[in-house]
Amino acid sequence: MIPEIGHFALILALLVSLVLGTLPIIGAASGNAVWMGLARPAARAQFLLIAVAFVCLAYAFAAMDYSVMYVAANSNSKLPIQFRIAAVWGGHEGSLLLWAMILSIWTVAVSLFSKHLPDDMRARILGVMGLVSVGFLLFMLMVSNPFERLIPAALDGRDLNPLLQDPGMIFHPPMLYMGYVGFSVAFAFSIAALLGGQLDAAWARWSRPWTTLAWVFLTLGIMAGSNWAYYELGWGGWWFWDAVENASFMPWLVGTALIHSLAVTEKRGSFKAWTVLLAICAFSLSLLGTFLVRSGVLTSVHAFATDPRRGLFILAFLVVVIGGSLALFAWRAPTIGRGGKFSVISRESFLLANNVLLAVAAISVLLGTLYPLFLDALGFGKISVGPPYFDSVFAPLMAPALFLMGIGPIARWKNASLPELAKRLRWAFGVSIATAIILPLLLGNLTPMIGLGLFLAVWVFATTANLVYQRLRGSDQALITRIKSTPRSWWGMVAAHLGIAVFTVGVTIVKGYESEIAVRMAPGDVAHLAGFDFTFVGVDEIQGPNYSASRGQLRVTKNGVERTVLTSEKRLYTVTNMPMTEAGISPAVIHDLYASLGEPLTDGAWSVRIYHKPMVEWIWFGCLMMGFGGILALSDRRYRIKKRSKDEALANEAVA
Amino acid sequence: MRRFILPLVIFLVVAGFLFKGLNLDPREVPSPLVGKPAPQFSLPRLDNPETVFTPKEMLGKVWLFNVWASWCGACRDEHPLLVELAKTGFVPVYGMDYKDTREDAQQWLDQRGNPYVATAMDIDGQVGIDYGVYGVPETYVIDKKGTIAYKQIGPITEEVLRDKLIPLIKRLKAQ
Numbered sequence: 001m002i003p004e005i006g007h008f009a010l011i012l013a014l015l016v017s018l019v020l021g022t023l024p025i026i027g028a029a030s031g032n033a034v035w036m037g038l039a040r041p042a043a044r045a046q047f048l049l050i051a052v053a054f055v056c057l058a059y060a061f062a063a064m065d066y067s068v069m070y071v072a073a074n075s076n077s078k079l080p081i082q083f084r085i086a087a088v089w090g091g092h093e094g095s096l097l098l099w100a101m102i103l104s105i106w107t108v109a110v111s112l113f114s115k116h117l118p119d120d121m122r123a124r125i126l127g128v129m130g131l132v133s134v135g136f137l138l139f140m141l142m143v144s145n146p147f148e149r150l151i152p153a154a155l156d157g158r159d160l161n162p163l164l165q166d167p168g169m170i171f172h173p174p175m176l177y178m179g180y181v182g183f184s185v186a187f188a189f190s191i192a193a194l195l196g197g198q199l200d201a202a203w204a205r206w207s208r209p210w211t212t213l214a215w216v217f218l219t220l221g222i223m224a225g226s227n228w229a230y231y232e233l234g235w236g237g238w239w240f241w242d243a244v245e246n247a248s249f250m251p252w253l254v255g256t257a258l259i260h261s262l263a264v265t266e267k268r269g270s271f272k273a274w275t276v277l278l279a280i281c282a283f284s285l286s287l288l289g290t291f292l293v294r295s296g297v298l299t300s301v302h303a304f305a306t307d308p309r310r311g312l313f314i315l316a317f318l319v320v321v322i323g324g325s326l327a328l329f330a331w332r333a334p335t336i337g338r339g340g341k342f343s344v345i346s347r348e349s350f351l352l353a354n355n356v357l358l359a360v361a362a363i364s365v366l367l368g369t370l371y372p373l374f375l376d377a378l379g380f381g382k383i384s385v386g387p388p389y390f391d392s393v394f395a396p397l398m399a400p401a402l403f404l405m406g407i408g409p410i411a412r413w414k415n416a417s418l419p420e421l422a423k424r425l426r427w428a429f430g431v432s433i434a435t436a437i438i439l440p441l442l443l444g445n446l447t448p449m450i451g452l453g454l455f456l457a458v459w460v461f462a463t464t465a466n467l468v469y470q471r472l473r474g475s476d477q478a479l480i481t482r483i484k485s486t487p488r489s490w491w492g493m494v495a496a497h498l499g500i501a502v503f504t505v506g507v508t509i510v511k512g513y514e515s516e517i518a519v520r521m522a523p524g525d526v527a528h529l530a531g532f533d534f535t536f537v538g539v540d541e542i543q544g545p546n547y548s549a550s551r552g553q554l555r556v557t558k559n560g561v562e563r564t565v566l567t568s569e570k571r572l573y574t575v576t577n578m579p580m581t582e583a584g585i586s587p588a589v590i591h592d593l594y595a596s597l598g599e600p601l602t603d604g605a606w607s608v609r610i611y612h613k614p615m616v617e618w619i620w621f622g623c624l625m626m627g628f629g630g631i632l633a634l635s636d637r638r639y640r641i642k643k644r645s646k647d648e649a650l651a652n653e654a655v656a
Numbered sequence: 657m658r659r660f661i662l663p664l665v666i667f668l669v670v671a672g673f674l675f676k677g678l679n680l681d682p683r684e685v686p687s688p689l690v691g692k693p694a695p696q697f698s699l700p701r702l703d704n705p706e707t708v709f710t711p712k713e714m715l716g717k718v719w720l721f722n723v724w725a726s727w728c729g730a731c732r733d734e735h736p737l738l739v740e741l742a743k744t745g746f747v748p749v750y751g752m753d754y755k756d757t758r759e760d761a762q763q764w765l766d767q768r769g770n771p772y773v774a775t776a777m778d779i780d781g782q783v784g785i786d787y788g789v790y791g792v793p794e795t796y797v798i799d800k801k802g803t804i805a806y807k808q809i810g811p812i813t814e815e816v817l818r819d820k821l822i823p824l825i826k827r828l829k830a831q
Contacts, residue, residue, distance in 0.1 A: 281663075284667070315674055326664035329663065329664070334660055
């Protein structure tokens with residue numbers, strides 16, 4: 001009964017989203033206030049209905065209802081409850097429901113926080129989001145229904161893929177989807193603005209916080225995924241240029257460009273057409289990612305079970321949404337004004353250059369991801385594009401982007417002076433060069449890539465420090481007053497840029513100085529790596545809720561002093577009969593020690609892999625700082641002031 | 657304004673490729689061995705280690721060569737299908753037990769039924785290298801002249817059997 005309620009709620013949600021996607025937009029075009037007024041209640045009703053469906057599916061998982069095919073395929077009675085709930089989004093159908101659920105959350109959030117928008121604008125924005133929702137709900141109901149029954153019911157479920165039985169599964173997909181789907185808001189704002197012909201500074205100001213929030217979620221979601229891969233896959237990698245990772249990274253690159261371009265559009269009125277295009281592309285790439293994961297056109301560790309009907313449906317949906325919005329862009333963009341003029345050396349120019357670099361980076365990732373498909377479709381045979389391509393394309397694009405990142409915030413709007421910039425940044429430049437040469441020499445290995453990476457990281461640190469210093473120095477106010485009077489969004493930028501620097505340090509150091517050994521170890525054997533001694537204590541057998549495991553322990557000492565014990569497990573999940581490795585990691589600021597248990601050998605010995613990963617945690621800490629920067633920017637006064645003045649306006653109205 | 661149409665054009669080209677891609681299987685890896693003579697070997701048989709099996713014995717017949725192992729989960733999935741196929745007598749199925757032990761393999765077949773006319777024991781995986789085995793199960797269709805006509809990577813499913821293997825074997829038999 002409960003699954004049928006969920007199914008019925010989804011059907012009702014589709015009907016509501018059809019209303020939401022049509023009447024308010026028509027109303028906005030014809031000036032029908034009643035139809036426009038439907039947008040807000042419809043957005044709320046849609047959210048409630050999808051939430052009911054979501055809760056029903058979660059209940060089916062919690063109650064172990066194996067008469068529901070999706071539940072039987074993705075969980076098991078021995079699966080712990082937190083993973084049974086997370087298994088709701090562990091497969092194709094349920095993750096689509098999560099998608100639709102999150103889209104309805106964003107839609108309802110827009111309906112709640114858009115009281116200051118003109119009625120027609122709000123109606124169009126919610127209507128566009130409703131149309132996207134129609135596509136996803138139709139898709140679910142037609143070819144991916146999570147509530148489909150299995151008759152007769154299975155005695156027990158086939159269990160969730162052991163790779164997904166991890167706390168990462170609880171946070172990573174919802175965060176990532178919040179980011180992906182969050183770009184639908186910026187997309188809807190752009191389409192609404194194109195439809196209504198109101199592409200102005202106000203439009204950019206409204207879009208900015210939504211875009212930043214989606215970007216924060218996407219940043220943290222990607223970070224969580226990367227960290228999860230690092231400790232779960234058992235060989236210490238943190239980014240694989242897998243097709244699906246790329247699918248999440250492309251919207252991030254474009255979204256980052258969008259945040260910056262929106263700033264220019266709001267402050268200077270320039271880049272309007274470009275900003276609209278970026279907003280369309282960021283969401284389009286999110287949709288494309290959804291397609292790539294579910295259609296089976298690419299091989300990937302993330303791929304869901306594939307079904308050509310599904311692929312065809314999403315492709316048709318992509319063509320309607322992306323093709324339609326790009327056609328609208330082609331039709332309306334020529335009427336958009338050009339905005340303020342600026343000279344070659346100006347903050348606008350630096351931001352434009354950074355935008356172009358980010359966009360080109362996204363395109364090159366897209367090209368690398370789809371290249372095997374292109375060749376195959378043209379009959380040139382099978383190839384796979386791996387990390388060597390991405391590394392060699394990505395570094396040359398990101399190096400100038402990071403360099404410009406140091407200059408952009410210091411340069412003046414409209415017209416800056418190159419000699420003045422050079423004079424102001426000469427110290428930062430000198431410090432960066434010196435560090436880039438001296439530090440690797442002290443660490444004992446100087447390669448061009450390490451030098452370049454460190455130079456760029458220190459450059460961003462030093463220029464940002466210079467920026468903060470210039471902002472706070474002079475004047476006779478107390479320092480604390482000056483810090484407080486500086487807008488939070490400015491501090492957000494500082495935090496995010498420093499996050500990039502921290503991230504770059506992590507990547508450079510871990511790539512340049514990591515080391516690993518693979519050894520055969522019997523109990524009592526000692527292995528040596530990076531000045532540490534690893535003593536193999538031995539292996540004992542343990543029993544988990546739905547797996548049995550061999551647990552190996554390594555005692556780590558340095559100069560005879562015990563530092564830590566690394567515990568790695570080799571698990572066998574009994575239902576799926578899949579082996580999994582749980583790595584033993586000792587994380588620290590300076591370095592991670594990382595061990596994973598391999599295969600059992602003869603005489604109680606095991607093959608063991610040990611990794612020394614210097615500064616690898618900086619990678620994720622840098623991402624956290626970027627996310628924190630975004631949150632700081634969102635807490636900026638101007639967004640709160642708007643709320644207050646609106647409250648005042650309401651109060652005045654009440655008085656009147 | 658032509659430049660504003662450019663994004664749409666690029667997208668439509670990509671969409672065209674994606675449409676084409678829906679009908680392609682990225683996992684379908686062509687084997688360089690298809691169309692080449694099956695590598696020769698001579699390995700002890702599972703049922704009787706004193707005797708050997710060699711592909712030469714099969715010249716003049718179309719046969720299936722299935723690489724399996726008792727430790728392989730996917731082999732378990734395809735096994736009932738092979739047993740069914742062997743019962744029909746449509747095509748002789750020969751096996752190669754890859755990187756396995758005699759006891760485990762025999763026990764596995766005792767439990768699940770034995771579709772193989774004979775199973776060759778490739779205990780150290782040497783012959784597997786010649787055949788380019790990179791994951792069990794793999795299945796080769798070998799024609800009357802001893803040439804590899806088809807290679808299936810991963811388990812045989814009902815669709816593969818119905819749509820690919822059976823029509824192909826019929827054709828090869830008629831040659």
